[in-house]
Amino acid sequence: MKTITFVGNGNMALSIAKGIKDNYKIEVVGRSIQKLEKFEQDLGVQIDKYVLDDFDISDKTVLLCVKPANVEEISSKIKGKARVIYSVLAGTSISKLKQNLNPSAVVRTMPNLAASVNKSMTTLTGDIEFKEEAEELLGAIGTTRWLGSEKEIDIATGLAGSGPAYLALISEALADGAVKQGLRRDDAMAIMRGLFSGFGELIQEIHPALLKDGVMSPGGTTAAGYGALEDGNVRSACMGAVEKAYKKATEL
Numbered sequence: 487m488k489t490i491t492f493v494g495n496g497n498m499a500l501s502i503a504k505g506i507k508d509n510y511k512i513e514v515v516g517r518s519i520q521k522l523e524k525f526e527q528d529l530g531v532q533i534d535k536y537v538l539d540d541f542d543i544s545d546k547t548v549l550l551c552v553k554p555a556n557v558e559e560i561s562s563k564i565k566g567k568a569r570v571i572y573s574v575l576a577g578t579s580i581s582k583l584k585q586n587l588n589p590s591a592v593v594r595t596m597p598n599l600a601a602s603v604n605k606s607m608t609t610l611t612g613d614i615e616f617k618e619e620a621e622e623l624l625g626a627i628g629t630t631r632w633l634g635s636e637k638e639i640d641i642a643t644g645l646a647g648s649g650p651a652y653l654a655l656i657s658e659a660l661a662d663g664a665v666k667q668g669l670r671r672d673d674a675m676a677i678m679r680g681l682f683s684g685f686g687e688l689i690q691e692i693h694p695a696l697l698k699d700g701v702m703s704p705g706g707t708t709a710a711g712y713g714a715l716e717d718g719n720v721r722s723a724c725m726g727a728v729e730k731a732y733k734k735a736t737e738l
Contacts, residue, residue, distance in 0.1 A: 491515065492551055502551070502574075515564075538563050552575070568587065568589040570589060570619075573593070580594060594636065595610050596609045605628045608627065611633045645728050648727070648728075660681075664677070
């Protein structure tokens with residue numbers, strides 16, 4: 487069984503590890519043995535645990551799951567030349583990763599929060615010879631999409647990477663709206679969850695504009711509510727959210 491070496495043991499590392507634990511042997515490198523033991527407990531399978539101190543990554547397949555600001559520090563605590571580094575670090579360029587960590591190859595990846603339930607929309611880019619391997623590895627936690635440039639993955643970070651936060655805001659606001667009009671909170675939450683579950687299936691096959699047109703009858707309830715969203719510049723705000731997140735990714 488092939489071994490995947492996680493450098494970093496945060497929430498994203500754990501989410502990915504949960505998706506691949508049945509098909510790969512996992513070893514994890516972190517700052518403290520206590521946190522590594524907690525990682526192992528949460529994962530539910532035995533892992534090889536190493537404290538980050540002169541760790542040798544020679545010829546290993548590495549999943550880099552640390553904070554972008556910690557790349558230089560990590561580079562001083564590991565040695566050797568990795569076979570390939572799969573990086574989940576937002577806005578951290580391939581050139582910076584190669585300069586600091588000196589791997590044979592790099593693939594940038596951008597999973598999202600849904601990795602924990604194997605429903606991540608993960609974008610990928612980097613050394614093309616690892617495209618197939620990257621899609622197989624990250625495909626264990628959901629859907630993948632290979633992009634042609636780092637600019638594109640930075641844009642995708644603002645869409646799929648940050649997207650769960652945007653949808654969480656919208657879902658909470660919709661439920662709050664129902665409560666404001668008199669619906670009980672638990673009923674509003676149950677209905678909202680059912681809405682998002684069904685919509686997630688529909689959007690796979692139907693263009694958003696057609697979905698909207700299929701619901702909106704002349705002078706009806708949907709048209710009235712949709713008008714309120716347009717009055718609130720929701721469309722512009724969503725576009726602005728992706729733009730701001732993309733620009734932030736380029737600054738990291």
